[in-house]
Amino acid sequence: MIRTTPPPEPHPLVPLEDLEVPAWPERAAVKMAAMRLRTLLTRSDQRPFIAEDRLDDSADVFSDMATPPFCIPLMTELDDTLMDWAADPAPGQWIKPVVLPPCDEQGLLSQWARRHHHEVLAPSARDALLIDTPEQTLDLSGDGVLVIPRLEDWFLRHRCGLGLIRSLLESLAGLERHCVIGCNSWAWAFLCKAVDAHLILPEPLTFKPFDESRLRRWIADIVRQQAVEGTRFRLNSNGKNIFALDRKDRPREAYFETLAARSRGIAWVAWHIWQRSLKKARDTEDNDYSDDDQQTLWVVALEEFSLPGSDGTQALLILQALLIHNSLSGRELECVLPDPGFQGMHHALHRAGFITEHHGRYYCRPAAYPAIRNGLATAGFPLDGY
Amino acid sequence: MAQQESATPEAARMIRDIGDIHFGTIALIILGTWLAVVLVKRTLPWIAERGPNRLRLWLLGAVPIFRLVATALAVAWIIPLVFKVTVENFLVIAGAVGVAVGFAFKDYISSLIAGLVAQFETPWRAGDWVKVGSDYGEVRSVGMRAITLRTLHDDIITVPNLKLWDSNIANANDGERTLMCVVDFYLAPHFDAQRMRAALRDVALTSAWLCYDKPIIVFVEQTEVGTHIELRCYPFEMRDQGHFISDLTVRGKEAIRALGATEVAAPAAAG
Helix, strand or coil: CCCCCCCCCCCCCEEHHHCCCCCCCHHHHHHHHHHHHHHHHHCCCCCCHHHHCCCCCCCCECCCCCCCCCHHHHHHHHHHHHHHHHHCCCCCCCEEEEEECCCCCCCHHHHHHHHCCCEECCCCCHHHHCCCCCCCCCCCCCCCCEEECCHHHHCCCCCCCCHHHHHHHHHHHCCCCCEEEEEEHHHHHHHHHHCCHHHHCCCCEECCCCCHHHHHHHHHHHHHHHCCCCCEEEECCCCCECCCECCCCCECCCHHHHHHHHCCCCHHHHHHHHHHCEECCCCHHHCCCCCCCCCEEEECCCCCCCCCCCCCHHHHHHHHHHHHHCCEEHHHHHHHCCCCCCCCHHHHHHHHCCEEEECCEEEECHHHHHHHHHHHHHCCCCCCCC | CHHHHHHHHHHHHHECCHHHCCHHHHHHHHHHHHHHHHHHHHHHHHHHHHCCHHHHHHHHHHHHHHHHHHHHHHHHHHHHHHECCCHHHHHHHHHHHHHHHHHHCHHHHHHHHHHHHHHHHCCCCCCCEEEECCEEEEEEEECCCEEEEEECCCCEEEEECCHHHHCCEEECCCCCCCCCEEEEEEECCCCCHHHHHHHHHHHHHCCCCECCCCCCEEEEEECCCCEEEEEEECECCHHHHHHHHHHHHHHHHHHHHHCCCCECCHHHHHC
16 A cells, blocks of 8 residues: 555645644544543642653654655755746845744755755854844855755844844845745744844745645655565554555545644654654564565554643743754753743753753754644743744 | 501512422522532633633633523522512512612622622623732632632732722733733933833843733833833733743843943932
8 A cells, every 4th residue: 555655746835824734633633622621630730740741651662764854855845946936047036934844853944955055054153142242244145045044043032142133134134145044933933023024034935734645645655665565554443554545545544634633734743753653563473464564563543742731831931942942052041041940840851752952952852842832822822833 | 557558468469379489499499500600610710720821711701600690590590489470579579678688788789789790891800910909919700799819929819899889990901811011120311221222122022921912112211210111011921920020120130231221229319
């Protein structure tokens, strides 16, 4: 079945305001609502919230597969949208802002720029952002396409941390050079408020969220390339193949529809959730070697993790700060948080699996993103547009 | 005298015969209504505390409405079980009860009526932040006789609805999910006011508690004490107003020091 599933078709980028995240399948929505209600009714105010919401509780998550090349379908979409524009010597719009979904671990736009040998403009180190320097004008002149991969690297949410992004936007306002600006959706929401980015830059584009069909075909494509020939993926609840289609080429199981809704159509979030849901059977007898299958991987039901809305404010403030900045060091985290009493919380979040640490910097984990966003939404935090 | 004699049998005709009145049913209606009201009164605020923030005010506001509707239904159900309902009977009973109870429980009845009026005028709703007299706090519950406020110092204050008649009631959010917080700074007048406004605006813009959908205003005026600056902005969750104001105050002071300005203290200015 996987062998016959075609790869996803690329879709050009869409305006951010036209974005529609995939809807939940009815049955999954009811089930999730019931589970949330149960969580709400049984949650104790006394327990430490981290303990019950751990993400790292499954020991035998199948993780043999390499991190997939997310960039290939998304880069194709960037190419489809931007190549003609980049080749036009006098385009109607010199600047193309691209709002990216959060938790982009691979630096999609940087990779795209490198692939096409475009000039990349990187900011100075974050530490330098807090030095109160007089207003500076950035020289953005040159030939070819200029790419600013992460606008979120140009500011810190600190009273002295907005100077550089203001200078950059000021320079961009009159720029007559092809320029692609990447910004994650949480940073974009903040920058629209803080520095009126939406007034200075043109309307941003974003990737069309991966719906059930694109997600199924994309994951099937990766599995075809990476998994052992003949591997079957079956739901542990009923043993049915998750890639199976009916006579009308519609999926028999709602797994990918649920996955698309849970991940809000974000490819890398969906991938990480998918990877977490794969398990090998512990005993060899559990493996099904019937027909031409060499191995069966069991897909466990997608669990709903939730952060508390009322008693985890410290944790939520850290997670919100990380989403806005993409990544922060421990010291930067202290600078952007409102209260000095946060020292221990990011360690707890790290242990619990909501955030990850790489070279001394903390990031929100893509697999935890749906839970984090839901927690922030429940507590009333300002949200992103993706 | 003759009128009194004729009124007594009329009153007797208004009330059903003792044997026809189903006291058991009446007791069940009262008990059922009381149980339902208590259940809703305990459950909805409990869910509101734990559930999504956007539903909190709606759930809290549903409690007094439910109680009013349930009480009205119970009364409407009981009256025909006790009285022979006609327009004349109704007027006679209402008059008699009004006079008797009005003298005995004047303030209590006034509070009840004020509570009823408050349901429609909505000077406060559960979840609102109000100031009644000198008391400021979040409306925790709206009763028929009184409301309870939880202050920023975590005190619970019971305010009789009677206050509605003769007190000014300041409602900080008026049913919305956020409210304006104001942080005051008094500065010695020799400083760059434009830079100071911009710096304090950045203090608000970079607060983690900030609501993105509301404006930020930096108001400046000259006073006898010094230059008065008001930083007006909104937190995304009004129960965090204490944190929000503290955050703005602490970082506002840093910004003032960084620009070389000096805060003035009232005693020094007076001296």
